[in-house]
């Protein structure tokens with residue numbers, strides 16, 4: 001699970017957003033605030049909530065963490081029993097207040113708001129077409145495109161949405177709220193997670209099911225690929241904007257992004273990580289005294305590795321939770337100091353020991369190198385690194401900030417060379433087959449394989465953008 005530390009070190013993948021929405025529950029905005037808190041790891045640049053009392057939509061948003069953006073007065077200002085919220089990490093569009101969501105579209109046919117998690121891969125092409133037809137964009141975010149597409153279609157609001165959605169390529173989980181109806185939408189490839197729960201007489205929707213717990217909602221299911229759920233005073237109904245669907249959930253949601261207590265497409269994240277750790281131990285055994293994991297996202301995989309290998313699991317690091325936001329976007333020297341500020345190797349535990357260090361992924365390799373150094377300074381006699389996913393070799397176009405091949409160290413070095421770069425005794429990655437065995441076949445693995453689940457034309461356009 002991503003933390004501020006990962007921003008600080010600049011060597012972990014960042015995702016773009018989390019969305020949360022409520023229909024027909026008292027104090028909807030307050031509950032959305034708690035829901036966004038539980039999704040904070042998905043975006044820390046900005047947060048917003050739009051709420052409706054059936055008559056008007058009111059929105060509050062700002063840059064920073066959820067707790068920094070909202071206070072009691074702001075939440076009291078948000079009326080009614082419906083709300084949608086958003087936490088933002090910018091992958092498309094600059095990180096500025098205009099781009100913080102929910103986006104509010106004022107229209108003569110009725111205002112509506114949008115929260116979006118994902119990345120529209122044909123955004124450039126659509127934006128050019130829309131601007132040529134007279135649309136004026138108020139943000140540089142790709143999320144505004146769906147608003148303009150909806151406005152240009154004919155029919156009632158539901159018809160407009162159903163006509164607009166097939167024009168979008170890429171990854172999207174949308175919550176779209178008019179003053180009295182909530183629309184919940186997932187892209188036809190099922191790339192980004194979105195789950196549904198019930199609460200009293202109402203409904204709750206969230207990027208991750210872990211956010212249901214905090215508001216007391218009961219998980220029902222994942223929203224299906226291409227599904228459009230409409231919740232209104234007439235009840236709840238489900239449609240599909242296309243029959244051409246596939247289930248390609250982002251594998252990185254399991255490996256790294258999501259909280260361990262989230263369930264995605266019926267598979268709990270902690271259990272999936274533990275399973276990939278077990279498979280990794282079978283694929284790449286090594287003789288050692290103990291297994292440790294890099295906190296927090298690698299701990300479950302480390303437990304799985306220990307289970308399967310019979311080598312004891314230990315806590316090798318203590319993680320400080322109080323690294324401030326001041327250091328975001330640091331220089332290289334600050335990053336090196338940052339590793340020490342954030343992680344302390346337990347020398348009484350690891351000193352004199354042969355270690356298996358389990359991590360979830362290697363992006364640029366710089367953090368891994370510093371972490372290995374910490375263990376050596378703490379007296380480890382051997383460090384064997386085991387990665388619970390395959391090497392990252394391709395960019396992501398679906399809302400994760402791996403934008404260039406050259407950022408990825410596994411495009412330059414094979415595992416043996418990378419072991420030399422990291423200064424470790426051995427290095428092994430989970431195989432592609434191992435990932436499928438642990439997570440099932442219905443996953444996107446494009447950043448590990450270079451095989452993308454959407455049209456290459458839009459992706460090439462993204463590369464040129």
Ligand code: SF4
Nearest residue numbers: 250251396444446447
């Ligand atoms: S390319 Fe990688 S990070 Fe992007 S959606 Fe697919 S699995 Fe996730």
